[in-house]
Each structure stands twice: as structure tokens, then as C-alpha cells.
Amino acid sequence: MHTQMRFGGRVRHVRNRTIRVDYLARVEGEGSLYIKIKDGAVKEAEFGIFEPPRFFEAFLRGRNYSEAPDITARICGICPVAYQMSSIHAMEQAFGVSVDPRLRSLRRLLYCGEWIESHALHIFLLHAPDFLGYEDAISMARVHPDVVKKGLQLKKVGNEVMTLVGGREIHPINVRVGGFYKVPSKKELQVLVEPLKRARDLAVETVSWTSKIEFPEFEHDYEFVALRHPDEYPLNEGRLVSNKGLDISVIEYEQYFVEEHVRHSNALQSVLKERGAYFVGPLARFNLNFDRLTPIARETASSAKMTPPCTNPFKGIVVRAIETVFACEEALRIVEEYEEPKQSVVSVVHRAGVGYGCTEAPRGILYHRYHLHENGTILDAKIVPPTAQNQKAIEADLVRLVQQYASLADDKLTWQCEQAVRNYDPCISCATHFLRLDVERD
Amino acid sequence: MAKKRKPKLAVWKFASCDGCQLSLLDCEEELLDVAGVIDIANFPEASRAVVRGPYDISLVEGSITTSHDAERIHQVRRSSRVLITIGACATSGGIQALRNFKDVKDFATIVYPNPLYIEALAKSTPIADHVAVDFQLRGCPIGKHQLLEVLGAYLNGRKPNIPTYSVCVECKRRGIVCGLVSHGPPCLGPVTQAGCDALCPSYHRGCFGCFGPKETPNTASLGNWWSMRGMQNRELLLLFRSFNAYADAFRRESETREE
Numbered sequence: 001m002h003t004q005m006r007f008g009g010r011v012r013h014v015r016n017r018t019i020r021v022d023y024l025a026r027v028e029g030e031g032s033l034y035i036k037i038k039d040g041a042v043k044e045a046e047f048g049i050f051e052p053p054r055f056f057e058a059f060l061r062g063r064n065y066s067e068a069p070d071i072t073a074r075i076c077g078i079c080p081v082a083y084q085m086s087s088i089h090a091m092e093q094a095f096g097v098s099v100d101p102r103l104r105s106l107r108r109l110l111y112c113g114e115w116i117e118s119h120a121l122h123i124f125l126l127h128a129p130d131f132l133g134y135e136d137a138i139s140m141a142r143v144h145p146d147v148v149k150k151g152l153q154l155k156k157v158g159n160e161v162m163t164l165v166g167g168r169e170i171h172p173i174n175v176r177v178g179g180f181y182k183v184p185s186k187k188e189l190q191v192l193v194e195p196l197k198r199a200r201d202l203a204v205e206t207v208s209w210t211s212k213i214e215f216p217e218f219e220h221d222y223e224f225v226a227l228r229h230p231d232e233y234p235l236n237e238g239r240l241v242s243n244k245g246l247d248i249s250v251i252e253y254e255q256y257f258v259e260e261h262v263r264h265s266n267a268l269q270s271v272l273k274e275r276g277a278y279f280v281g282p283l284a285r286f287n288l289n290f291d292r293l294t295p296i297a298r299e300t301a302s303s304a305k306m307t308p309p310c311t312n313p314f315k316g317i318v319v320r321a322i323e324t325v326f327a328c329e330e331a332l333r334i335v336e337e338y339e340e341p342k343q344s345v346v347s348v349v350h351r352a353g354v355g356y357g358c359t360e361a362p363r364g365i366l367y368h369r370y371h372l373h374e375n376g377t378i379l380d381a382k383i384v385p386p387t388a389q390n391q392k393a394i395e396a397d398l399v400r401l402v403q404q405y406a407s408l409a410d411d412k413l414t415w416q417c418e419q420a421v422r423n424y425d426p427c428i429s430c431a432t433h434f435l436r437l438d439v440e441r442d
Numbered sequence: 443m444a445k446k447r448k449p450k451l452a453v454w455k456f457a458s459c460d461g462c463q464l465s466l467l468d469c470e471e472e473l474l475d476v477a478g479v480i481d482i483a484n485f486p487e488a489s490r491a492v493v494r495g496p497y498d499i500s501l502v503e504g505s506i507t508t509s510h511d512a513e514r515i516h517q518v519r520r521s522s523r524v525l526i527t528i529g530a531c532a533t534s535g536g537i538q539a540l541r542n543f544k545d546v547k548d549f550a551t552i553v554y555p556n557p558l559y560i561e562a563l564a565k566s567t568p569i570a571d572h573v574a575v576d577f578q579l580r581g582c583p584i585g586k587h588q589l590l591e592v593l594g595a596y597l598n599g600r601k602p603n604i605p606t607y608s609v610c611v612e613c614k615r616r617g618i619v620c621g622l623v624s625h626g627p628p629c630l631g632p633v634t635q636a637g638c639d640a641l642c643p644s645y646h647r648g649c650f651g652c653f654g655p656k657e658t659p660n661t662a663s664l665g666n667w668w669s670m671r672g673m674q675n676r677e678l679l680l681l682f683r684s685f686n687a688y689a690d691a692f693r694r695e696s697e698t699r700e701e
Contacts, residue, residue: 077461136489
């Protein structure tokens with residue numbers, strides 16, 4: 001009913017129109033929307049990325065392998081840990097290095113911090129204003145101060161985890177191939193226990209609150225792709241699986257996925273060979289790994305009647321909240337079981353070879369591949385961020401959405417389209433290595 | 443008495459990672475207070491509402507890398523009373539200025555299968571190369587407390603208290619053992635502006651120059667010091683040529699290490 005109240009306005013029978021948004025707000029980076037409707041049918045739907053290209057893969061050539069975590073972190077200020085993790089896993093794979101389980105846990109803790117921070121940012125500051133009908137979280141805070149304050153508290157705990165383990169919340173400095181520069185003592189980590197418990201409770205409340213939103217009916221049979229690990233909800237490792245039979249190792253990624261370059265985008269669009277668009281991120285992970293969620297996260301999801309399959313991207317906000325519960329529980333477990341590793345870094349001996357890494361960034365799988373010279377220099381790099389992988393699915397959603405809501409007035413339809421893009425929490429800075437909405441009705 | 447108008451703040455993005463503007467949203471405890479005294483009039487990452495300029499303060503993130511952006515920055519300057527650049531990209535060209543040392547056409551060919559679709563300038567340049575800048579806030583990323591200090595200063599008509607001395611001062615103040623004299627890892631601390639509170643040295647890691655050159659940096663002397671300690675020219679080149687590669691002092695030193 002909520003959506004009908006909001007979008008119920010005057011019915012328009014315009015057969016030709018254009019919807020365009022030159023600068024999409026509440027996403028990370030510069031993107032646009034352009035939708036052209038002719039004779040009542042969507043002719044074109046482009047999620048454009050005009051963020052300037054920054055050529056990371058080019059200037060990584062000739063750099064030392066050890067610089068990749070810090071350099072690739074600068075692709076994105078929202079999910080730097082994801083870049084650091086995918087790059088170190090790729091390097092360690094190339095050099096045949098495996099780290100102490102305690103170092104592995106500490107990496108997982110840092111990643112949980114990023115998930116909490118990034119998910120809270122998207123839920124409360126970028127996505128919730130759409131559902132509650134506000135231009136932004138600041139104006140939402142005038143009417144719903146408690147919602148915004150709780151969101152900021154949750155976000156802050158994520159940042160505290162990142163600061164303690166990584167040194168700072170944006171572009172952490174403590175991650176290196178083979179481990180860390182310095183590991184925290186058991187006592188230092190204990191200060192996180194109380195904030196994480198509070199954050200977990202706030203996240204549980206957030207699941208309950210977001211699950212009561214009236215969502216538009218918008219289901220689709222997507223191909224969801226995520227990592228799957230034998231016994232954990234995926235962060236750093238696993239096989240790449242889908243709900244349509246994909247089950248491959250990370251090394252095989254490029255045999256199954258290809259990137260296409262289209263004129264309206266400074267980001268390459270990724271497709272599954274011979275199958276086309278696919279969907280990565282929280283919804284994909286949730287659908288493919290529900291059985292791996294931590295106990296409270298799974299219970300909270302079930303009591304909010306959120307069980308897989310969930311095929312409505314608008315419900316991503318609830319899934320992000322569920323994943324936030326998971327990230328808090330998992331972080332808490334790691335902190336409580338933590339024993340200080342004997343050494344902060346394991347010995348790394350570089351050699352010639354190719355390394356592959358794929359980890360679950362807050363927005364979905366992030367693939368890195370490096371060709372390395374025997375002296376440790378990067379000869380060639382390939383980076384496929386989650387938003388590049390979701391671009392095709394986003395454009396397909398826009399086509400279906402405009403057809404479903406063709407009777408809406410331009411301003412309402414435009415907002416609805418923007419929201420459909422924000423469902424994916426696109427990170428345009430990542431993808432160029434995003435978006436202009438123009439809806440054109442002649 | 444007429445109610446005083448709240449100053450209008452705009453946040454602009456050019457080529458960047460969004461991390462520096464995220465610093466504003468990362469001020470979790472202060473964000474709603476800031477919004478109480480400032481009218482956040484144009485901040486696309488946070489709001490779809492746009493209040494028209496002119497703006498009292500503009501924060502500019504990112505470097506100029508396309509001809510469209512080279513035009514757009516002039517519009518930003520015209521609509522801003524005070525223009526503050528935030529971060530290494532806006533202040534020195536950023537990591538993407540590594541292209542300035544190579545041929546950008548080759549770069550586009552490496553990253554994109556259809557390089558003709560890509561429009562990019564040969565160099566990534568700082569904002570101050572294009573328009574007058576009132577204050578440059580350093581860092582990759584900026585520190586949120588420094589950001590609040592600069593905003594507070596301009597709102598109250600005083601000079602921002604942002605030190606221009608080196609990371610060494612912060613290191614000494616924290617009682618961290620100096621890596622230069624104790625066989626520590628390569629460190630740019632003596633030539634890098636403070637602001638991070640000697641973060642990397644406190645994590646047993648050498649400074650890698652996030653905040654760019656300090657006031658009057660003696661980069662040649664530091665380069666020679668590390669050279670005497672056995673660092674190869676190639677390693678020194680990489681050390682000086684990263685997130686602030688195109689800042690004058692760092693650029694000159696990296697160029698002398700080219701072989």
C-alpha cells in the first residue's frame with residue numbers, strides 16, 4: 001500500500017518519453033540514468049558511468065607486489081579493505097604462502113568492520129531515505145532522529161573495528177602480503193566487546209524495522225553469484241557458485257566471466273559467458289549461503305520472514321541489515337576467541353607466476369588477478385569490482401521497472417528508477433576503474 | 443531580529459575514490475551537529491536535494507583528468523566564496539597522476555578494449571593548477587578532525603590550525619623510536635607533512651607519504667640517506683612516486699632516481 005500511496009499520482013498515458021538523471025545522488029561516485037520510451041516500450045535503459053577513468057590496472061604495471069594492497073585500496077574509499085584482501089590473497093596464492101589461522105581470523109575481523117561500516121552507511125544514509133520519502137538522511141533525521149542516530153552509532157562501531165585492526169577507517173595501513181605490520185594484543189581487542197554487542201542489538205532492531213517496509217512487488221529470476229565456503233558465511237575465501245549451477249574455483253573465473261566495453265560507460269560491464277547478466281552482493285550471498293549465517297543472524301532473518309529465495313532487489317536493505325547482524329556476531333566471536341599470533345607476518349618469498357584472489361566486498365565479489373615477474377614486479381593486473389558485475393542486472397531492472405510503473409508521472413518514475421539503482425549500493429568509483437538516469441519519453 | 447542564515451556548504455567530486463568526502467559522513471558523532479550549523483546545500487553522495495549556489499564553502503575532492511572537469515572546476519570556483527581542496531587527489535593529482543609519467547594512450551589501451559570510447563586528459567592535475575584555492579587540506583585520506591578544524595575555522599573567520607611540520611614531530615611526541623637511525627623500514631617521515639599522528643611508524647611501518655611534502659622538504663638529502671643505507675634507485679623511485687607523486691618535491695626526487 002505504501003508504494004501505491006507514494007506512487008499513486010495521476011496516471012499518464014504518454015507513449016513516448018525520456019527519463020534522465022544527470023547526476024545520481026546517494027551512491028558512491030558519478031553515474032547517470034538514461035531511459036528512452038517509445039510507443040510505450042522501453043527502447044534504451046542505460047546506467048551510465050561518467051566518473052573519469054583512473055587506469056589502476058595500467059599503473060600497477062611495474063609496481064612491486066607489496067604495494068598492491070595500498071594502491072588498490074585507493075580505488076574505493078568505501079571498501080578499501082575489500083581491495084586489500086583480494087590483492088593479498090592473489091599474491092599469497094601466487095607465492096604459495098598460507099597464513100597462521102590467527103592472522104586469518106584477524107583479517108576476517110577487519111573485513112567484518114568494513115561490512116558493518118559500509119552496510120550501515122548504505123542502509124541509513126543512502127537507502128532508507130528512499131523508502132521513507134526523504135531527499136537525504138539529514139532531513140530524515142529531523143523527523144526520525146532515533147533512526148539516524150542509531151544508524152550512525154552502528155556505523156561508528158564498524159569504523160572502530162577498522163581503526164583498531166587496520167590503523168584507520170579509510171585506507172587502513174596495517175594490511176600486508178603475509179599478514180599485518182602489527183597485531184593487536186588480546187587486551188587491546190577486548191575494548192571492542194561491548195560496542196560490538198551494542199552494534200549487534202542495533203542491527204537486530206534494524207532487521208525488524210526494515211522488514212516492516214512495504215516493498216514494491218518486483219521479483220525476478222536472477223542468476224545470483226557469490227562465494228561459498230565449506231563452513232563459513234563467505235568473506236575471504238570459497239568457491240564461486242550460483243543458483244543456476246555455476247560451481248568453479250576462483251582460478252577459473254575468466255573462463256566463465258567476460259567484460260564488455262560499452263560507449264555509455266567508463267566501466268567495463270561483466271557478463272557470464274553465453275548466459276548474460278548476473279547479480280552479486282548481499283542478496284546473492286544470502287540466497288546462496290543462508291545456512292552459513294551465524295545463529296542470531298539466521299534467527300533474526302527467520303523471525304522477520306526473510307528466508308531464501310529472496311528475489312526482490314528492493315529487499316536488499318533487509319538483507320544488508322541481516323548481514324550486519326552476522327558481521328557483528330562474527331566479529332564478536334573472533335574478538336572473544338582471539339589469541340595473539342606469535343608473529344605479525346609469515347615469511348613471503350616472491351617468485352614468478354600468476355595469482356588469483358576473489359573476496360566478498362560489501363557490494364559483492366571482487367576479483368583480482370596479477371601476473372608477477374620473478375623479482376616481485378607486477379607485469380599485468382586485472383580487477384573486476386562488484387558494481388561492474390551488477391551493471392547489466394541494474395539496466396535490466398530499469399527496463400522492467402519502467403514497464404511496470406509506466407503510468408507514474410516523470411518525477412515519481414525517476415525517483416523509483418534511482419531507487420532501483422541504489423538497491424545495488426553501486427560504487428561508481430570502484431566501477432571505473434557508474435551512473436547518469438535519463439528517462440527519455442519523446 | 444531576523445534569523446541569521448546558515449552558511450551553505452557544497453561538496454564536489456572530481457577524479458577520486460570518494461574516501462575524503464566519506465570522512466565527513468564518518469564524523470558520526472558530529473555529523474548532525476555540523477548539519478545543525480551548516481546548510482549542506484549540495485552533496486550528491488549524501489542527498490538528492492540540491493540548493494542553488496552561491497555557496498559559502500565548497501569542499502573539492504579529486505583531481506582534474508578530463509576536459510569536461512577542467513571546465514566544471516571553473517563553475518565551482520565561480521559559485522564558491524571559499525574553496526577548500528580535500529585530499530591528495532585534489533591537492534597534488536593523486537595516485538592517478540602516475541599517468542603523468544607515461545603516455546595516457548597506452549594506459550587506456552591496457553584497461554579498456556575500446557580506448558576510443560575513453561576521454562581523458564594526458565595528465566591528472568591538482569585543483570590549484572586550474573583555479574585559485576583558499577585552503578588545501580592534505581591526506582590520503584584526510585583526517586576527519588582536521589576537516590572539522592578547517593570547517594570550524596572558516597565558519598568563525600579564523601585561520602585553520604593545521605601544522606605544516608613533518609611526521610617526525612608527531613613521532614617524537616608519541617615517543618616512537620626513529621626508524622631512520624635504528625634500522626627501521628624505508629620512511630618518508632622527515633619530508634612528509636604531519637596530520638596522521640605518525641600512524642604508520644606506530645604500526646612498525648615506514649611513512650609512505652599520504653600527506654604529501656611538508657613545508658621546505660629536503661627530499662634529496664633523505665633520498666641520499668636511504669641510498670647510503672642500501673636502497674636501490676628503483677625502490678626510491680617507487681617510494682616517492684605514489685599517492686602524492688605529482689607534488690613538486692616528490693616528483694623531482696623520483697625523477698632524479700629514474701634510470
